Amino acid sequence: xxxxxxxxxxxxxxxxxxxxxxxxxxxxxxxxxxxxxxxxxxxxxxxxxxxxxxxxxxxxxxxxxxxxxxxxxxxxxxxxxxxxx
Numbered sequence: 001x002x003x004x005x006x007x008x009x010x011x012x013x014x015x016x017x018x019x020x021x022x023x024x025x026x027x028x029x030x031x032x033x034x035x036x037x038x039x040x041x042x043x044x045x046x047x048x049x050x051x052x053x054x055x056x057x058x059x060x061x062x063x064x065x066x067x068x069x070x071x072x073x074x075x076x077x078x079x080x081x082x083x084x085x
Contacts, residue, residue, distance in 0.1 A: 003042040003059050014057050018044055024063075025070045036066060045069075 001009075001017050009017070021039035028034070035046045043063055047056040060066045 001040050003061055006039065006042070006044065006057075006059050014044075018046060018057070025067075027070050034069075036070065 006014060006017055017039050018037050021037035021044065023035060024038050024043070025036040026033065031049060031051050033048045033050070035048070037044045037046065043060045043066055045058045045060065045066055047058070049055070
């Protein structure tokens with residue numbers, strides 16, 4: 001899947017793509033959990049709010065675009081980052 005197809009896909013297709021991906025980082029902000037996944041040749045941040053049962057997905061072409069948001073996360077929330085090939 002390409003990043004363009006991911007962005008244009010219905011929610012269920014995006015969820016399936018994320019499940020195929022690899023979790024690379026996680027952070028928490030108040031009641032919201034952010035999980036960063038590598039999906040094919042791009043990255044997706046899943047924003048999950050368990051209190052309101054809402055989720056939102058944001059796609060990024062490169063890891064450099066999103067990793068600054070994870071720089072303040074505790075080190076045990078950051079998984080081994082796999083460099084894009």
